[in-house]
Amino acid sequence: MTFNVLLVGAGEINFGSVEGPWNHSRRLESKLGKSLRVVGLVDPDQSRAAAALEGKLASEVAPAYVSCRAFSTVSEAAAALSDDLLPQLAVVGAPPFARGSDLSGKDLELQLTSAFPGCALFVEKPVSSGPVDGCWRVAAELDKRRTLVGVGYMLRYSKAVQMMKQIIKENNLVVMGTNARYVMAYEWARKLSWWNKDSSGGPIVEQATHFCDLSRYFGGDVVLPSVSAHIVSHDEAPGALSAKRFDETAIPPEKRLPRLTSATWKYAGGAVGALTHVIALHGATYDTEFEVYADGYRLKLIDPYGSTPVLSVRRPGVAGEEMHTFPDDDPFYSELSTIIDAIREPNSGARSSILSSYEDAVKTYELTWQIRRAGEK
Template sequence: MSRRPSELASPTVMRRMSALDSPTSISRRASGTSSRRPSIDPSRLIPIDKATQIGGTTDFNVVFIGAGNIMFGSDEGPWNHSFRFEHKLGPRLKVVALIDPAVERATAVLQKKCETFVRSAYENTRVYKTLEDFVRNMSPRETPRAIIVGSPPMFRGTLQSGRDIETQIMKCFPGVAMFIEKPSATGPASELPEAFAVAKAISESGSICSVGYMLRYLRAVQMMKQIIIENNLTVMATIARYACAYEAIAKPDWWDKSKSAGPIIEQGTHFCDLSRYFGGEVDMSTVNAHSLEWDENAGHLSKMTVDETKIPPENRIPRVTAATWKYDSGAVGSFTHLVALQGHDYSCELEVYADGYQLKLVNPYVQPILYIRRPGSDIEEAHRFPDDDPFFSEISVLIDNIEDIEEDPETATILSTFEDACKTYELTWAIRLSAERNRQAKLDADKAGAAAAKTATA
């Protein structure tokens, strides 16, 4: 997906790069008339160790917002955006600012980077507590080409001061590309309209914006898309299941709905998003869900690593949530999220059905396997995708979109826009609220039944 170094360094290409924020390019992006592919040829999604650094001689300035695990990695998972930027941009990468209120943590991660072979990307990086601090102190040569937002979701996706990072970025750096982690936000459901207002502002600005639903960039997922498109199939149903290994989840906030928004919104969001990616728009009025709660007999967990008694009962998370819905197309969707497994490995699957076809994605987070059953055969084909890195692919596509102003049709479009991410966020909230309504209805019915029985025996 990257261009040849000699081509990127040419005067013609440099002129095209300077046209990033021209009225024509902004209008084209905002109007949705992009000529780029709406999906990606799976053969173009190559492992990170086989990818060549994008060519060019000019610095590519980046601002990182957030100095935590998602940006710099941890032992808990494969997250590490800085690592992918380093491999995509090579010596062109210049991280001009790292923004995080935890200055000591930010300084520590920079020190570690400067002790490695990527020192040139970080040796002049300055740490700031806020975006405003950076704007006040930056020089023109530090103007970013992209801003990467990896701060917690409770600080983004709204129009409220302190929780409006997208709006701040567009105000301070109009036209500059953004990469924003998922989910869109984790505030109360009443703030959903604000998230969509942010999405509308981003769309109207014409700014390139990608949201971190990285599973869309899996080779297996794009192979599924390719089969559906090439065979002109209409999806009939999506069936998703996500079973997490709760023993390995030691963050108290994750177990507290008032802080994490609950496992459907914070964790299951990826599979709700994949379901929408294949099934299309959801009729929100049809969403119906039920939950197994912590205080029910089947909801007891024996190997929790947090003390749940410190969490108010009303904020404790459900152990199982099962939801169904209708898509606008008439297709049916379902999703079951379970806090049930011990150990470390999760168990996750997504099935997509169309006339004559079953596409089953297994273990997408670690070693994806795609099982395909085709018309005229009862045999399942198994396709394995070792060393696939959707985190790298989503960053690679983002940078290709920033660099390729003339919109080469072989460059894939961003697969998850902010507006699309808001629709996934809306679905996850619809599932949580439906489950809570049904739980309350059962409690009310049980209470009424007990009262009636007491009256009858009086």
């Protein structure tokens, strides 16, 4: 049985990058093997789409791409794909400015579900770069259309994160606090658009979003007005960066990124959350840690993005730390595998195994904007 996929976006998230492990097409190929049939690739940058397809057709996975056509828009794809070429899953790896709204040109999800009503969506994070109310309208519409959606907060699917959840469940713990620390190595981050908060959304909305999402995964809903934040801005003495490999003067001063953001908030359940995001390290290795506290327990997840994340557990009655390592985990594979299983077995309860729903991801987006605004105030 073939499984039809429509890829939206011919960029790094769908086709890979030297910068990180993300590469959705590769995970689709390993999950679906011979059943994978990529029916289309939508990207307004047709030369990029052609290059991406050429690469696949020249490789051993060519059979999955032989019937794939490149389209500039979703409506072109809709006109060409019917019957046995209808997609079952659209993997939406376009930039956030094209998504998360009901405004024309920023409404990829709604375009896709109108064109292909039975098609499930796997949408990248953050859900948008526009106003949050637009995202809520999209969420309501997707719910009304009963579209199956998963969002790319892959860390939720990591084995280490699931072990943390398991420990909390087994011991009936009530989370008291979360503490996320994300120290970025900036030397090789040279995309000018990333350093401009107008185009990228800034370090919290674009990058720390994964940690804000993990915080909510453990702490629950955030009381948004409780968010407070301080920043070190680019023009303050501690914010001077000596290893930039691009010309920041090309970005208007008011659009440059804060170097450090320190935020705290209250969760609706009473716990407290904290986040520190820093653009400080040289070289290419980030330093990231995420902690959860509860009576008797401290769960510390170290380097969740790395090839071997570590979970350190302090528990009652045990001296020292209990260490767990997860060398062969691939949460990018698990998030796609989960939605594919849910599509293939719609009545098996697999739907509820999707760990990041659209509506929930909008709440994370909302939190990241609240932190950004609180810091800018």
